[in-house]
Amino acid sequence: MEPTAEDPGAGSCAVSAPLPGQTAKFRLERRGKVVEGFIINVGGSHRAYVNRCPHAGTPLDLWPNEFLTEDGQHLICATHGAIFEPRSGVCVEGPCPGAALEPLVVEGQGPRLVVRCRN
Numbered sequence: 001m002e003p004t005a006e007d008p009g010a011g012s013c014a015v016s017a018p019l020p021g022q023t024a025k026f027r028l029e030r031r032g033k034v035v036e037g038f039i040i041n042v043g044g045s046h047r048a049y050v051n052r053c054p055h056a057g058t059p060l061d062l063w064p065n066e067f068l069t070e071d072g073q074h075l076i077c078a079t080h081g082a083i084f085e086p087r088s089g090v091c092v093e094g095p096c097p098g099a100a101l102e103p104l105v106v107e108g109q110g111p112r113l114v115v116r117c118r119n
Contacts, residue, residue, distance in 0.1 A: 012116030015039055017046060023067045025051065030117045037104055038067055039115060040075070042086045048104040048115045049089050053077040055096035075101070 013028040018041045025038045036059065039048040051059045055077070061067050062078030069076045074092070075084040082094035089101035107114045 012114055015048075015113050015115055017041065017111050017113050020044055021068075021072050023065055025061075025065050026115060028115065028117065035117070037115060038065070039106065039113070040067065040086050045087070046106045046113060047086060047089070048106050049075075049101040050104065052102065053079060053082060053096075054091070054099040054101060055082055055094075056080055060101075 011028060011030055013026050015024060015026045018024045018039060020041045020043060023038050023040045025036065027034050027036050029035070036051040037048055038051050039046055051061065053060055056079050058079045060075065060077045066078065067075050069083065075086050076082070077094070080095055082091050082096050084090065084101055085092050089103055091097050091099045103118065105116045105118055107116070
């Protein structure tokens, strides 16, 4: 059976597209384990990442769905303040410069998107 927005298949999940400058959390299964991720709308373009800091291994959001810096321009790890560029997921400031968040694939357009793990 082919994945659909309602039943995207193994390693993927359907998510509602967040508005520009907003984020949303989701969970999907990868290799039999639940992976928490988040999606961000950056100027109308959607990016999704595994919710895990490459430096500390902790979730970025200490408070649910709080991924953005106060000015809303970057992603931030609440554990130790690493700052990430939202389009690339690369750390631009903090304890892990050059390290990157693990990207996920975003497919589709409109209000419903499918996010899946990379192969």
